[in-house]
Amino acid sequence: METGSAAEIAEALRGTGYLADDALATVTFLALRMQRPLLVEGEPGTGKTALAEGIAAALDLPLIRLQCYEGIDATQALYDWDFPRQILHLRALEAAGSGADVEEAEKSLYDERFLLARPVLAALQQSPAVLLVDEVDRADDEFEAFLLEVLSTYQVTIPELGTVAAATPPIVVLTSNRTRELHDALKRRCLYHWIDHPGLEREVAIVRSRAPEVSEELARQVVGVVQRLRETDLLKPPGVAETLDWARALNHLGTTDLDLESSARTLGALVKYRDDATKVQHALDQMLRA
């Protein structure tokens, strides 16, 4: 998986259907080369998670995903002992009546086969791999501190087993929706990239590559409308994900030319708030009439 330059990365990502601009390609290249985690922020639906999937596919590595949520702790991110199986094992020893050494029996309990590897440990064990820490802003501050520890050394110490270190550090992608500011210490460890909504041409290309069944003409119309909608004042401006959904929805209805009726019927794919729906309806009215 030796990667020579940013252009090669962009090319490899394009092969998986992810279109990265120069800046993103450069940052990804640097993250791989400097072996640093990549922190990606941006509006929802701009392809932050898809980037990690793209990198994994492009480099042909397994993708291990850790979805963060409030209250997540180390046992859900790192490892846990499989308690019922340990008990079962003890009973089995008892039944076999090996009458053996207590210490030996105890030791056999803390074997790697009773270890439930959660995403972070799994990534360290399977590395090279891509570890996606999704929506890290949802987790608590303490969890950030824990991540920091793992990300700086790429190793985990399990008291009963010893230290698990990654032979090659995994490629780590963190995503955040900026519901809160991440801690500076964590940010310092990472390379930072802000993903913006793509321009017209790029977005058309994204729709074409992600949903090839949609015709060029429809894609162009859809993207044109969405880009103008982003400028109007909506509660939740549609992201690329919504553009894709909408284009696919229109395609399923057999639309070849965007008109008022078909767009009204498929509006649910594009806007998810009632207040927005009326605004968009109004804006569409003006755009498509003209």
Added chain:
Amino acid sequence: MKHAPDEVLLGFTRALRAAGVPVTQDRTHGYLAAVAIVGLDDARAAYDAGRATLCASPDDLARYDQIYEAYFNGRDGLPRARQAEAGVPSFSGMPISEESLDVVGDDADVDTVRAMASDVEVLRHRDIGELTAAEKHRLSTLFAGLRPRHPQRRTSRHERWHRGSVDASRTLRASLRRMGEPGEIAWRRRGHRPRRVVLLIDVSGSMSAYADALLRLAHRMTQAGPVETFTIGTRLTHVTRALRGRDAERALIAAGETVPDWSGGTRLGETLQMFLERWGRRGLARGAVVVVFSDGWERGDATLLASQMASLRRVAHRVVWVNPHRGKAGYEPVQQGVLAVLPHCDEFLAGHSLATYAELLEVVARA
């Protein structure tokens, strides 16, 4: 005279730091390493490398672009200083109501008379807007006496407790440990965590007399638990980080440097909308206690303010509106803005004196 490339790059990081981007030593190292990898000759890639290694938020990115332009493209204009924007003290749309005229008229004699009785208890109940500088200074020391308690919310996770409901899994685990021998029953209850509090402080011209005290209050509350503070006026500014410092004076200075629109006009509706879009709806205000400190003097359209408040209330756990003028005798909520927000508030409080702030803290703690 030509400089060595690393000197030039280091100089750039210094310029960035001077412009307010928090560039630390290790970031600088990362930057040099990254540029070495992509190569100095590729200007575009070097630019991207800097953005990735030196910046940490969208605000930083904007500043980075400015400095980059000025530093490497050799334009004559130096980057704009951050505080350059002088607030335009315009009160054009502000309705001058009778009581506000009264206040202005009374001011002179009230000050001289009351300055004599500066007992602590009196000071606690005095309108901060009418204090002299010396009294304000005395009052500022009294803020340390406020005891903010944080509101709690129940979490979906349980915690062990000596009564409550039966904790089946822990009981069973304990009994398994004794090879199936039944034993003591374990109990649990729903966990508790501090609920987030969001403060939106109006720093427009009409509120300028209270801005200092409100920031002090915000600082005090920030010390107690998870509080996010924004100032609103013509712009929305996130000042939480500035207020995190332990020392109140320093925190206030830092906050003052962060806010670009002191004593400007008010566009409450628009800034509230910006808050909801950028922060609130994404999660910051969800389930939070939101306290808005404002007099509701709106320059813009009050219907926008009303719709944004309705939207805020749908997202937040409790919305508290604090209006310093409410504590004045004979106050009637007549301003357009206040009328627009009243239906969407859970509480409408006065906020003109230290005593009323203590009341506010009580309301927030019970929310």
